[in-house]
Amino acid sequence: MSIANDITPPSPGPRAEALLQPGHNCWRIEQAERFAVIIDAADYFIAVRQAMLAAKHSIYLIGWDFDARIRLGDGGDGGPVALGDFILWLARRTPSLNIRLLRWDTGAFKAIFRGGTIFSIIRWKLNKQIRLKLDGEHPLAGSHHQKIVVIDDRIAFCGGIDMTLGRWDTRRHLDDDPQRVGPNGEKLKPWHDATSAFDGPLARAMGDLARQRWRAATGEVLTPETATHDCWPAALRPNFHNIRLAIARTIPKMPDRKPVAEIEQIYLDLIARAKKWIYAESQYFASRRVAQAIAKRLAERDGPEIVILNPVSAEGWIEPIAMDSARARLVEALRRIDHQGRFRLYHPLTKGGNEIYVHAKITIVDGVYLRLGSSNFNNRSLRLDTECDVILPAHEADNQDGELHFMPLLHDLLAEHFDRTADEIAALFAQCGSLIGTIETLREAATGRSLTPYQLPDLGGVKEWLADNEILDPEGPDEIFEPLSRRSLFKGWRWPAFRRR
Template sequence: MPHIFKPGENCWRVEHAERSSMLIDGENYFRAVRKSLSQAQQRIMLLGWDFDERVEMHDTVETPEGPLRIGAYFEWLLKKNRDLDIYVLRWDTGALKSFFRANGLMTLIRWYLHPRVHFKLDAHHPVGAAHHQKVIVIDEDTAFCSGIDVTNNRWDTRAHDEEQKHRLQPDNNDAGPWHDAAMVVQGDVARALSEYAEQHWQAAGGKQLKTVTARADCWPKGLEADFRDCPIAIARTLPEMDDQEGVHEIENLYLDLIATAKDFIYAESQYFGSTKIAAAIAKRLDEESGPEIVIINPQSAEGWLESEIMDSRRARLHQALKARDKYGRFRIYHPFTDAGTPVYVHAKILIVDDQFLRVGSSNFNNRSLGFDSECDVALDASAARDGRVAEQIAYTRNDLMAEHLGVDLAEVENAFGRTKSLIKTIDMLGKDGRRLGAYETPDIDAVEKWLADNDVFDPERADNVFAGIL
């Protein structure tokens, strides 16, 4: 058992993965999902915060088989395979907008009447909470755990081109360059994720699930495995309810990973708004020989409410941490395209010392740590039988940095090999155009005045410094 993973404390289960791979950005994710779905024999389960049946799974590298639109693709699979059942469980509140889309409503009606499509809106959550996990399981053999919903504005290539016609879907609006990430797994860990999906389906009041007896290989054809023969932990957040105890495995695992870091922490998150995580980072910044910490965020949170609340909270936490950062080891960066357009960071990734890799649906915000339903997967290189796991984690980190910096992978590898520092590597390879820009606190005077009146890291008040549940 990996020393950091403790079932019942910072994870739910630790299960063996025959194969697993990182999928960076929407095109690679949808290609892999499409190929796995095509190999399903008996059951597909999809859990999500959102689901848009109009989404088209474009591929600029390969010619896909079957319809591009996910709803039509599901129907195509059902016609090809009379033994296949499809289960879609989505957050009920987020589904309201679907009923105002004519095409979407007609699809939902057809599915409601289809004997092998089972569509359920999940209302098993506290008022105001969301089912935020993104999990797809195919025949208990292969599963995807990610930050990517099968919905609008998630598809993009790794080039993040300024003009990309395939991003104009399905509402003909371009959300702009979009960065995201997922993990695909096969083996016992996929069966565990199937149990996770079944539990949510049952808690939502879904009908009896079809039993899976097939032992098909549903790994995406042509996808090379990044990791083989290694244990993977599954960590969850579940809100406390009358019929459900609260589960805070995701929060505990974040805190344990931050505490165990020796050299560096590389993170990508849509938000930076958790006081608990910031306090854990502050503690490490106090150490003379502690790790350097780099967080990749979008320049601004999406939507008016999120922007007003989350951007303000990030500003306060950033300044509070900079005040503790006497050794200069903390940075927040935003990626930009060649034309200077911000790339929206929706990925949820944590890499520690090239030893630990974590991917899933949870962000660095309070909702993800205790209010919404979340699901992450994580692996520890020291627990893997394959001694190359740490090398592959390093490759993944360098590859992500190369994408954001707009340079070749070899340049990042060489620079990091010389500097042994994330921050110095980013500074060395920084240039005009596609780049990582350093975060600058807006309205710094107002932020510093607020900080003077509020002790962000007072442990007795850490959970209550920021009002609300975000």
């Protein structure tokens, strides 16, 4: 990733109140000796494979889904390529190693019958070093959605990439990549995703989080590791060194467990704090609370530009009805408020004009705040599912190095979406001085990959009713059973004064 940058990000100033507040919008603030942003699964699978090769004592794989059939990066280390075989090989190779896999229970029932998955599970069960458990510690209709890997408490990965079918892609997002195929040779669509890697005390904290989740799902109490060896993958170049950052969570309300909505609060605080611009990539845009916070900023005379990247349509058979319909209603409302044209929603396309599915969950604010994790801009992520994000502040938590900012990451992401170099993006951004202006200039000149504006669809009466009543994307476990007369996508929405008139 290029580190060229011609714009000095705005500083919150020495008297500004700190963003990160444990117990309010984050869980813990810890130091990472090394931190890397990993874009797209081709690079992630290689990095996580190399890190697991260094494991001596424990590996936690905490995820929404695992598919034993996927190819886990380029081998060359003597081990099998497929994830299921590789995990078994690791256990046999290192007798002191314990591997624990925790995945969402509801999704597992269908996954068991995929290809040879059942045979991989049987082989794992026969090895005492491997433990596969299903996470059912969630409300009705909720899911375990975290995507965490922790190795010996020495390195951790946290983001949006699942080790499952359909996630692998390179940053080129070719229209017809011969390597982007399923186990049976079926062609898979282009896929954009992101995660992070870090070590130091922050990795140990993520180990604590993994053990907490394991205990919640299984009842088993595990102790931290005391290893001192280095697990950092040779293929991964850190973006930052010796920085402090935070972990934020969503834990839904349960009969014996207090809810945690740190991620929702950090979203609202980031939106409120933005001075110049907000850039976000999310699988969904369906959260009423996030849209309310955006509406408040759009109503200001000198508020920030806000750019969100979404897939053209949500994946699955029921998600488009819920998420796409809610997105249309929220965007329609925001456009009525956005008199200065500061809000944009785009979709990334390949050179051939095909959709690149956005599964990344990244937020960058003014180049001085970065959030990356498993959560999306939807109600489930903020109240109903279990989620985990990391937040990096450039000027807080003892991060006072003037060189620490996230403009290079923004340049790098836009370079990927427009088939340009990061240096070209940095120069154009410096010249233009506007996030939306930079994107629109790139769109006009695009000859390869590009971003296309979101077009409001015509919603039928049923879809509009489903969206307005949040039938398939409730805000929490209690709202699932809330009477329809009390539901509304715009519940609590305070329209700006000029709109009410």
